[in-house]
Amino acid sequence: DIVMTQSPDSLAVSLGERATINCKSSQSVLYTSNNKNYLAWYQQKPGQPPKLLIYWASTRESGVPDRFSGSGSGTDFTLTINSLQAEDMAVYYCQQYYSSSRTFGQGTKVEIQ
């Protein structure tokens, strides 16, 4: 299975500042035939199911604020939250869907400093 490793496990950010979460896969999730990275980011708030934020590593899901952005390719990816808002406090997960046996990162908890 492809192992997904996120860093850090948690971070505290002041309102209005930037949060950066990294995700590394144990093998490339870039499908060369279509040049797409099969990497998604999800947000999970307490007591709620996950919500899709980003797919193809950098495409924002409809309705997701543009302060959320994704970047990276191959094995290294980043989720950036610009101008952090109070409602962004949550756990964020990356997931690869390159393999039919999907795997998630362990999660990164974002707290307000």
Added chain:
Amino acid sequence: EVQLLESGGALVQPGGSLRLSCGASGFTFGSEAMTWVRQAPGKGLEWVSTITSSGDGTYYADSVKGRFTISRDNSKNTLYLQMDSLRADDTAIFYCAKERGYCDSSDCPSLTDHWGQGTLVTVSS
């Protein structure tokens, strides 16, 4: 609006069985692959199983292979997860989720785009 409603979660003894259901609405159920994902208390997300839109292809995590069976009834817009030989480490919230994109019996690189609220399965004596 996509709606997914899980049911069937319960307290069950180790070695027991349970069947989860997920009723779907707001999209063409028979056209999309479907997935189960679980989350142990206070832990992260773990993909469990995916089934193709027609039901002719199924995929399982190694941790549940041979014990869990995913199925669907497209005439009833319902997804199922039959869980046998349950263990304490199967205790989790089980989420039903809709897929988007390509998924067939030989490969399934689809994206999980909508999730239900989940149903709690507790395995304990």
